[in-house]
Amino acid sequence: MKKALIITYYWPPAGGSGVQRWLKFVKYFRDFGVEPVVFTVKKPHYPILDKSLEEEIPEGIEILKQPIWEPNNVVPFIVKKNNETVGFLNPNPSFFGKFLQYIRANYFIPDARKFWVKPSVKYLKSYLFKNKIDVIITTGPPHSVHLIGLKLKQELDVKWIADFRDPWTEIDYFHQLPLTKKAIKKHKYLEKEVLNNANAVLVVGNTMKVSYSKFNKNVITITNGFDNEVVKTKVALDSKFTVTHVGLMNADRNPQILWKVLAEISNENKDFAKDFELKLIGKIAPDVSKAISANNLGDNIHIIDYVPHNKVIEFQKKSQLLLLIVNNVPNAKGIITGKIYEYLMAKRPILAIAPTNGDLAEIVKKTNSGFVVDFDDEVLLKKTILDLYSRFKQQNLEINSKNIEQFHRRELTNKVSKIINSITK
Incomplete structure (x- = not known):
C-alpha cells in the first residue's frame, strides 16, 4: 500500500x-x-x-x-471589520485599513x-x-x-x-x-x-x-x-418557487442583473411576487445586501448565514431551482464553483450566471443540468426565469441530468x- x-x-x-x-x-x-x-x-x-x-x-x-x-490573530478586530475571515476584501477601507491591506499584500507573500x-x-x-x-x-x-x-x-x-x-x-x-x-x-x-x-x-x-x-x-x-450524503438525503420539494444559492457572495459575485430582473418580474407579475423566494445560504457582502434592498426584494429574500454541510444538502434537494453565480472578474472563464457538483446530484434545475464559453458552462451543458446566462444578457435571463416559473406553476419543473457519476x-x-x-x- x-x-x-x-x-x-x-x-x-x-x-x-x-x-x-x-x-x-x-x-x-x-x-x-x-x-x-x-x-x-x-x-x-x-x-x-x-x-x-x-x-x-x-x-x-x-x-x-x-x-x-x-498576523490576523494580532488584530482580530480589524479582520472582523473588513470581513477578510470569510473571503472578502473591504472595497471601501479606512486609511488604516488601506495601510493594512498594503502591508498584507506586499510583505506576506504568498499569504499570511x-x-x-x-x-x-x-x-x-x-x-x-x-x-x-x-x-x-x-x-x-x-x-x-x-x-x-x-x-x-x-x-x-x-x-x-x-x-x-x-x-x-x-x-x-x-x-x-x-x-x-x-x-x-x-x-x-x-x-x-x-x-x-x-x-x-x-x-x-x-x-x-x-x-x-x-x-x-x-x-x-x-x-x-459530490458524495454519498447527497445521494441518500431524501426531502420533499418546497411548495413555493424557491431559488437557492449556496456559498459566499462577495462584491465580484453580486449579480446586479439578477436583482434587476427579479424586481421587474415581481412588479409585472403578482403571482410571481407571491410565489417567489430566494434563499441565500452563506456569507454575503454589504454590497449584495444594498443591491437587494435597492431593488425592493427584501420580502422575497431569506438570508441564512451558515448551516452545517448536511443541512445545506437538504436545502439544495428541496429547492425548485438552484442558482450559481460566477465572479465577474478577468479569469471568469476558468472559475468552477465547487457547489455545482452537489447541485448536479440534487437533480434540480441549475440557473448559472457565468461566461457561456467557460468551464462551468461546459459542465452544465454536458450534463444537461440547467441553463447558463452571460453576465450582461438581461433579456435571456428574464425569459429563462419566466419559463422556469411557468413550468413550476404547471408542476413540471424537472431536469433530466446525465453523465454525473464521474463526479x-x-x-x-x-x-x-x-x-x-x-x-x-
Whole structure:
C-alpha cells in the first residue's frame, strides 16, 4: 500500500468548501491502496466551523499537527471589520485599513500563512527521516502550503503533487490587491517554482490546466465532486418557487442583473411576487445586501448565514431551482464553483450566471443540468426565469441530468490514486 502525506491548512472542524476536497480523498484512499497521513494546523482559528465533518475522518488515520502564527490573530478586530475571515476584501477601507491591506499584500507573500512554512519543513523533515512516505501532496490556497512541498522536494527529493483548488496569480481577487510590481514579480516567481518542481500538478478545471501546462507537462484535471450524503438525503420539494444559492457572495459575485430582473418580474407579475423566494445560504457582502434592498426584494429574500454541510444538502434537494453565480472578474472563464457538483446530484434545475464559453458552462451543458446566462444578457435571463416559473406553476419543473457519476468523490479518488501510482513506480 502506498503512503501519502497530505499537507493542508484546512481540516475539520473547519467548515466551508476548502476543507472538503481532501477530506473526501482521504475518506476513500484506502479503497484504492493508498494510506493517507494528514499534516495540518494545531489549534487553528478557522472563520467557519462545521464539526459534523469530523465524522467523515476515517478511523485510525494518522494526523500530524504543527502550530501556526498568523498576523490576523494580532488584530482580530480589524479582520472582523473588513470581513477578510470569510473571503472578502473591504472595497471601501479606512486609511488604516488601506495601510493594512498594503502591508498584507506586499510583505506576506504568498499569504499570511507564510510563517507556517519554516517550522513545518523542519518538523516534516524529521518525520520523513523516520517514516516511509511515497508521496507528499500539498493543497492550496493558502499557497504558502505549496512552499512547504517545494522545500521538501528541494532538500529531500521526495515525490510531490501540488494541488490547486484555486489558481495563484489568476485567482479572482488577485487583481484587487494593492500589489507593487516587485510583489507581483515575487508571486509569479514562487508560482512558477512550484509548478516547475512538482512531479504532478492537479487542477480543478481545464482553463487552469491550459494555463499551468506551460510550466509542467504533468498537469491533470481532477474536479471537485459530490458524495454519498447527497445521494441518500431524501426531502420533499418546497411548495413555493424557491431559488437557492449556496456559498459566499462577495462584491465580484453580486449579480446586479439578477436583482434587476427579479424586481421587474415581481412588479409585472403578482403571482410571481407571491410565489417567489430566494434563499441565500452563506456569507454575503454589504454590497449584495444594498443591491437587494435597492431593488425592493427584501420580502422575497431569506438570508441564512451558515448551516452545517448536511443541512445545506437538504436545502439544495428541496429547492425548485438552484442558482450559481460566477465572479465577474478577468479569469471568469476558468472559475468552477465547487457547489455545482452537489447541485448536479440534487437533480434540480441549475440557473448559472457565468461566461457561456467557460468551464462551468461546459459542465452544465454536458450534463444537461440547467441553463447558463452571460453576465450582461438581461433579456435571456428574464425569459429563462419566466419559463422556469411557468413550468413550476404547471408542476413540471424537472431536469433530466446525465453523465454525473464521474463526479462522485470515490471515482475522483480512484483517479488521484492512479496518479500517485504513476509517479511512485
